[in-house]
Amino acid sequence: MADLTSNFLGIKSPNPFWLASAPPTDKEYNVRRAYEAGWGGVVWKTLGEEGPPVVNVNGPRYGVVYGADRRVLGINNIELITDRPLEVNLEEMARVKADYPDHALIASIMVPCDEDSWKRILPRVAETNCDGIELNFGCPHGMSERGMGSAVGQVPEYIEMVARWCKKYYDRPVIVKLTPNITDIRYPARAAKNGGADAVSLINTVSSITSVNLDNFSPEPSIDGKGSHGGYCGPAVKPIALNMVAEIARDPQTRGLPISGIGGVTTWRDAAEFMALGAGNVQVCTAAMTYGFKIVEEMKRGLSAWMDEKGYATLSDFVGKAVPNVTDWQYLNLNYVTKARIDQDACIKCGRCYAACEDTSHQAIWMHEGRVFEVNDAECVACNLCVDVCPVENCITMERMPAGSVDPRTGKTVSDEYANWTTHPNNPMAVKAAE
Amino acid sequence: MTSPFTPGIASGRLDAETLARNFSDLHPAYDPHEAAVAADRCYFCHDAPCITACPTDIDIPLFIRQIASGMPEAAARTILEQNILGGMCARVCPTETLCEEACVREAAEGKPVEIGRLQRYATDSLMARQGHPFTRAPETGRHVAVVGAGPAGLACAHRLAMKGHTVTIYEARPKAGGLNEYGIAAYKSTDDFAAREVDWLLGIGGITIEYGKALGRDITLDGLRGTHDAVFLGIGLGAVNALEAEGADKDGVGDAVDFIAILRQAEDKAALPVGRNVVVIGGGMTAIDAAVQSKLLGAENVTVAYRRGADRMGASQFERDLATSKGVRILTDVVPKAVHGNGAAREIELEYTAEGPDGLKGTGETLRLPADQVLRAIGQVLDPVDGLTLDGRKIAVTGAGRTFLPGVWAGGDCTPGEDLTVVAVAEGRDAAEDIHATLTGMVS
Ligand SMILES: Cc1cc2nc3c(=O)[nH]c(=O)nc-3n(C[C@H](O)[C@H](O)[C@H](O)COP(=O)(O)OP(=O)(O)OC[C@H]3O[C@@H](n4cnc5c(N)ncnc54)[C@H](O)[C@@H]3O)c2cc1C
Ligand SMILES: Cc1cc2nc3c(=O)[nH]c(=O)nc-3n(C[C@H](O)[C@H](O)[C@H](O)COP(=O)(O)O)c2cc1C
Ligand code: SF4
Ligand code: SF4
Numbered sequence: 001m002a003d004l005t006s007n008f009l010g011i012k013s014p015n016p017f018w019l020a021s022a023p024p025t026d027k028e029y030n031v032r033r034a035y036e037a038g039w040g041g042v043v044w045k046t047l048g049e050e051g052p053p054v055v056n057v058n059g060p061r062y063g064v065v066y067g068a069d070r071r072v073l074g075i076n077n078i079e080l081i082t083d084r085p086l087e088v089n090l091e092e093m094a095r096v097k098a099d100y101p102d103h104a105l106i107a108s109i110m111v112p113c114d115e116d117s118w119k120r121i122l123p124r125v126a127e128t129n130c131d132g133i134e135l136n137f138g139c140p141h142g143m144s145e146r147g148m149g150s151a152v153g154q155v156p157e158y159i160e161m162v163a164r165w166c167k168k169y170y171d172r173p174v175i176v177k178l179t180p181n182i183t184d185i186r187y188p189a190r191a192a193k194n195g196g197a198d199a200v201s202l203i204n205t206v207s208s209i210t211s212v213n214l215d216n217f218s219p220e221p222s223i224d225g226k227g228s229h230g231g232y233c234g235p236a237v238k239p240i241a242l243n244m245v246a247e248i249a250r251d252p253q254t255r256g257l258p259i260s261g262i263g264g265v266t267t268w269r270d271a272a273e274f275m276a277l278g279a280g281n282v283q284v285c286t287a288a289m290t291y292g293f294k295i296v297e298e299m300k301r302g303l304s305a306w307m308d309e310k311g312y313a314t315l316s317d318f319v320g321k322a323v324p325n326v327t328d329w330q331y332l333n334l335n336y337v338t339k340a341r342i343d344q345d346a347c348i349k350c351g352r353c354y355a356a357c358e359d360t361s362h363q364a365i366w367m368h369e370g371r372v373f374e375v376n377d378a379e380c381v382a383c384n385l386c387v388d389v390c391p392v393e394n395c396i397t398m399e400r401m402p403a404g405s406v407d408p409r410t411g412k413t414v415s416d417e418y419a420n421w422t423t424h425p426n427n428p429m430a431v432k433a434a435e
Numbered sequence: 436m437t438s439p440f441t442p443g444i445a446s447g448r449l450d451a452e453t454l455a456r457n458f459s460d461l462h463p464a465y466d467p468h469e470a471a472v473a474a475d476r477c478y479f480c481h482d483a484p485c486i487t488a489c490p491t492d493i494d495i496p497l498f499i500r501q502i503a504s505g506m507p508e509a510a511a512r513t514i515l516e517q518n519i520l521g522g523m524c525a526r527v528c529p530t531e532t533l534c535e536e537a538c539v540r541e542a543a544e545g546k547p548v549e550i551g552r553l554q555r556y557a558t559d560s561l562m563a564r565q566g567h568p569f570t571r572a573p574e575t576g577r578h579v580a581v582v583g584a585g586p587a588g589l590a591c592a593h594r595l596a597m598k599g600h601t602v603t604i605y606e607a608r609p610k611a612g613g614l615n616e617y618g619i620a621a622y623k624s625t626d627d628f629a630a631r632e633v634d635w636l637l638g639i640g641g642i643t644i645e646y647g648k649a650l651g652r653d654i655t656l657d658g659l660r661g662t663h664d665a666v667f668l669g670i671g672l673g674a675v676n677a678l679e680a681e682g683a684d685k686d687g688v689g690d691a692v693d694f695i696a697i698l699r700q701a702e703d704k705a706a707l708p709v710g711r712n713v714v715v716i717g718g719g720m721t722a723i724d725a726a727v728q729s730k731l732l733g734a735e736n737v738t739v740a741y742r743r744g745a746d747r748m749g750a751s752q753f754e755r756d757l758a759t760s761k762g763v764r765i766l767t768d769v770v771p772k773a774v775h776g777n778g779a780a781r782e783i784e785l786e787y788t789a790e791g792p793d794g795l796k797g798t799g800e801t802l803r804l805p806a807d808q809v810l811r812a813i814g815q816v817l818d819p820v821d822g823l824t825l826d827g828r829k830i831a832v833t834g835a836g837r838t839f840l841p842g843v844w845a846g847g848d849c850t851p852g853e854d855l856t857v858v859a860v861a862e863g864r865d866a867a868e869d870i871h872a873t874l875t876g877m878v879s
């Protein structure tokens with residue numbers, strides 16, 4: 001049996017599945033039940049300053065994007081940080097941590113961007129005996145207008161400054177939670193590292209409008225006929241999150257900086273992918289909000305079975321294993337020549353590959369008499385669109401042309417040598433380099 | 436109080452509640468979520484095989500996508516542009532041998548996209564919420580006679596009216612709809628759908644129906660040709676094949692189509708007499724429908740007796756499975772030899788058959804089944820119309836339903852081709868287009 005125990009920044013948890021700071025972690029009641037249900041850790045719903053707490057809207061705060069059968073693909077929200085008093089949250093955290101010493105408990109914090117505010121709150125958080133803090137620099141709505149959340153997260157200098165304050169006034173791990181609402185995620189990550197943060201976690205939600213009501217022309221969720229941009233999360237944002245995690249994992253300036261992967265984790269497989277790209281653990285919000293706490297059971301069992309199958313005894317055996325394979329486009333092997341192949345026995349003759357290739361790709365699929373579809377190697381550029389749109393798994397595959405054969409599209413002999421754009425004759429830079 | 440075990444032919448074998456349940460919708464309507472899930476299964480195939488398999492060429496992937504995107508009424512328009520009786524076809528088409536058989540998901544997983552039920556969802560939505568969706572072109576001053584208000588005649592009349600022609604339908608019966616009204620199994624067209632659909636269809640305007648007017652009795656083909664610019668015949672198959680068996684004239688022996696017509700028109704199904712032991716002779720849709728409905732009325736034993744093997748039956752596998760699921764026994768490779776009984780039928784004697792080098796032959800071995808009621812369903816045939824060339828036992832046509840008489844078109848069951856509602860609609864529509872082209876001088 002694979003060992004799922006996780007050690008992230010020295011914080012131990014029975015498994016790498018943490019609940020992200022959000023409604024599932026809003027109060028003692030939920031958090032106790034989450035631990036009982038099997039979650040390894042919890043990042044408490046973001047705490048704000050002392051004093052009257054923020055208020056949330058009293059109408060709908062979530063919007064949704066559905067796939068087939070009302071499957072939730074993405075949710076957006078216009079919720080703010082915790083709307084309960086700071087003292088109440090801190091007391092509850094202390095009680096929970098005392099009762100669950102082996103589970104991770106992280107405090108998420110968002111206070112104004114001045115040293116005093118942080119200096120005031122950090123000792124009080126430390127008193128709860130929680131395992132670390134996460135700086136919420138991510139919320140794209142509501143708080144950012146007040147100069148917090150993503151308003152900080154979008155300015156690397158502020159990130160660095162606040163991280164530094166936290167390391168100064170708090171002696172346990174500091175995680176900086178990054179917003180994806182930025183052009184290049186490496187800058188805020190570098191800033192966090194430079195400020196002394198122990199780790200980054202990402203992504204927070206993506207600025208979004210999920211839909212527009214075409215009767216009253218209000219964005220959804222609609223509050224009295226008006227809407228505000230919200231934060232998008234769930235399976236739909238996973239590809240964005242994976243890329244950002246990978247960018248940080250392979251950036252020479254941040255390489256080795258621990259990462260907590262967040263964004264659309266719904267199954268064990270999603271978690272394994274984040275971890276393969278360098279995340280030490282994962283955080284989950286939407287999947288729990290959609291299906292309840294019990295989904296962690298599938299995640300644990302799935303990850304454990306996969307690790308057994310692959311022979312990984314501990315999480316560190318596969319964390320980061322995909323990072324070396326993420327490279328820049330210019331280093332991709334241009335001598336890797338493939339052609340689409342259609343398995344005629346598996347083909348159900350829907351013609352989608354044909355429509356896709358004929359109308360929008362390279363006119364490389366023939367439709368013969370009797371709805372027989374065949375790839376014309378002389379036109380196939382191996383774009384993969386037919387594979388993507390074919391409703392039958394493994395019906396169309398990409399087959400590599402063996403070295404020595406001639407690609408009928410280019411007339412060139414396929415070579416098994418690695419050659420990329422940097423040395424390609426069409427590359428003006430390459431030509432210059434040769435001169 | 437009678438029961439399924441009451442001897443002879445009797446009414447009221449089942450209570451009202453059971454009867455209501457028995458004759459409720461065979462394929463209940465989808466609710467919006469079911470429709471969305473079902474619609475989502477469609478792959479939007481290129482040059483979709485389901486379209487090719489639909490006799491009226493409905494753009495199935497398009498209308499299903501319209502349902503998926505929340506526009507069932509627009510989807511209905513896509514359907515009705517090709518098939519004005521899309522509502523009835525959604526209920527009665529043997530989809531398992533048409534569009535759904537061709538659906539790629541049938542090949543892939545034996546579970547096609549439920550095109551028929553989706554079509555019903557769309558057409559029901561439109562018919563429930565809107566008036567007639569099409570408008571007429573300006574009046575052309577041309578007047579076309581349509582004989583028969585069945586699917587073929589109605590489809591032809593509608594398309595002609597839409598093109599601006601004036602149409603008079605001459606219908607022998609007191610109601611329109613043809614077999615939609617008198618023939619289709621009751622559980623396929625519930626809540627008086629056939630009549631409602633006719634009313635809705637006539638909403639286009641420009642169509643008058645003259646009831647009780649039979650060609651050959653009240654009107655003549657020559658007369659119609661003299662007073663109209665064109666004539667379309669959609670008279671279906673008015674006669675039935677005779678049963679050549681000893682004792683076939685006994686009480687209790689009748690035509691399945693008459694039995695069904697009476698059932699379809701009955702106000703109160705409890706008042707309908709049905710035998711305790713019913714034997715239906717035949718192997719087509721009519722035989723199955725008569726057998727199933729006898730059973731649903733409360734007959735104790737119902738047998739379909741077909742002269743060849745099951746694979747040769749006209750009724751599809753789905754229809755046969757439906758019958759057996761209701762408790763009907765299907766007996767194959769038997770022909771009726773005699774009906775026994777003293778004045779009224781009591782027993783039927785059947786002889787086994789075998790397919791030999793010179794056709795089907797009796798083997799000499801017989802069996803007897805109790806039979807209070809024997810229903811003939813051995814095929815309907817054309818009631819001949821003077822002056823028309825025949826092709827076999829149907830009206831000969833070329834192209835889009837042109838008969839060999841100038842100015843006379845025909846379509847539906849009375850012409851060669853499969854006897855299906857959807858085929859009748861396609862032929863009526865295509866003949867209308869040809870009539871229109873002819874009348875407006877686009878073709879001659
Ligand atoms: C019992 C039964 C069940 C069936 N079930 C199905 C099914 O489930 N699905 C399916 O697709 N098909 C089914 N069919 C076949 C389908 O009903 C026919 O193919 C279709 O109705 C043919 O349409 P039509 O307009 O050609 O003829 P009909 O529907 O027969 O209409 C002909 C019309 O012409 C009128 N008429 C006849 N002679 C004259 C005359 N001399 N003068 C004036 N009017 C006249 C008739 O009264 C009738 O209204 C079934 C048929 C039967 C008998
Ligand atoms: C309703 C809602 C409220 C959230 N509130 C917070 C918050 O208070 N603090 C925070 O750091 N992130 C917050 N998040 C972001 C989540 O912690 C998480 O980063 C994001 O939802 C992506 O993960 P997911 O795809 O698993 O949901 C919130 C998300 C949702 C849906
Ligand atoms: S999820 Fe719960 S709180 Fe939210 S609207 Fe529904 S019932 Fe109310
Ligand atoms: S998309 Fe796939 S199943 Fe469909 S025709 Fe092409 S190869 Fe066959």
Ligand code: SF4
Nearest residue numbers: 477478480485538539
């Ligand atoms: S064949 Fe089936 S999947 Fe393809 S378009 Fe038709 S209904 Fe849709």
